Amino acid sequence: MKCPPFDYHAPRSQAEALALLARHGEEGKILAGGQSLVPTMAFRLSRPASLIDINRIAELDHCRAEGGRLRIGALTRHARFERPVAPGPTGALLARAAEHIAHAPIRTRGTFCGSLAHADPASEWCCIALALGAEMRVLREGGERLVPAADWFQSVFTTALAPDELLAEVSLPLLGPDWRCGFAEFNRRAGDFALAMAVTALRLDPAGHVAEARIALGGVAGTPILAETAAASLLGAPPTPERLRAAAALAAEGFEPTEDAQVPADYRRDLVRAMTRRALEGSLAA
């Protein structure tokens, strides 16, 4: 279908965009890459009265390492991450996941921050944001706040972002060389939404024992979720194949899976077990 009519605004500055957001409130919507927004408008599931196109705002177009974190501006496209944007495990993890995001012509337009604002349960970036402890820099007219990933995801397509707010930047920690990051997802066709994905990050101490562990799962519940029991089970010992398998089995138990006719709950749990194991093993293989 054709999209419903809307008013179009193309502000040239962040301040101008925030003023427009303040004026339009619930009726206004930010347009960045548009790769999720425009289809929902074509299906008429979304009918914003005004679109505020931020593509001409140069101050939102950045992706840089600063103060130990990778700062990703609202206009950074998925394609930017196909090659590591920073040396070390964080850049490598983003590059590993990027190729799973839809298809090349989507990745040239869609944005990292747009994915975080849209909060599709099967979004690779959302799962990584939760696993690594991303921080969202949110602006509104006359105000700014930082929201940690743990408080960001509320339910399907629902985040802590208010209608008059703009997600200007997401930052991720730049992990050191003692971290091992893994990623695995399963879908039936290339580029489809994942039926399950796992993002893992282990910090190894000099003795080779797991000192910190994070495991996030995506595409299996209304939001990305942390598999905390599974992660904790790896602490204080070397990451042997047996321990990785046991952790993967724990990850498959600790949540209520989304269920539908094609993907029954036990199948989804089994995919979680397999993806977690693959992500963990892959992270230690190199």
Place this chain on the structure above:
Amino acid sequence: MTKTPIRLTVNGVPHDIAVEPRRTLADALRDDCGLTGTHLGCEHGVCGACTVLLDGEVVRACLHFAIQADGRTIRTVEGLATPDGTLNPLQHAFWQHHGLQCGFCTPGFLMLATWLLEQEEPVDEARLRHVLSSNLCRCTGYQNILTAVRAAAQAIGKWTEAA
């Protein structure tokens, strides 16, 4: 509904048109510029039939509003052959290797492959399949599409055997 004047430069030719904000780039190309080579299949970003190049980047023209493309350059399937109708190496490979059946998906595949072959990195089998997985062919003629793009890559020296 108010229309806004915009300029799209398509295959080197400027088109001064007026569009509603909700007009997609695909519809503007077809209905306002009269360039019906760009096809619309699903109109929600799944099939890839409307693939075009926007300032050199491959995009789905149904997921982009024409008003956003004001002042920018676009390449469509009409720009591939020379003005006298001579096919370019990619089109020639599609013809030679039966890379099309009904032809509906062909403009999208041609523009997707055009972008692939213009990237700096050489193309191997894995990358060919990864990138071409983007678009759908309802005739399921995928093998010959892959063969055609592979042949075109070889013809222009962009092909590499997998490492």
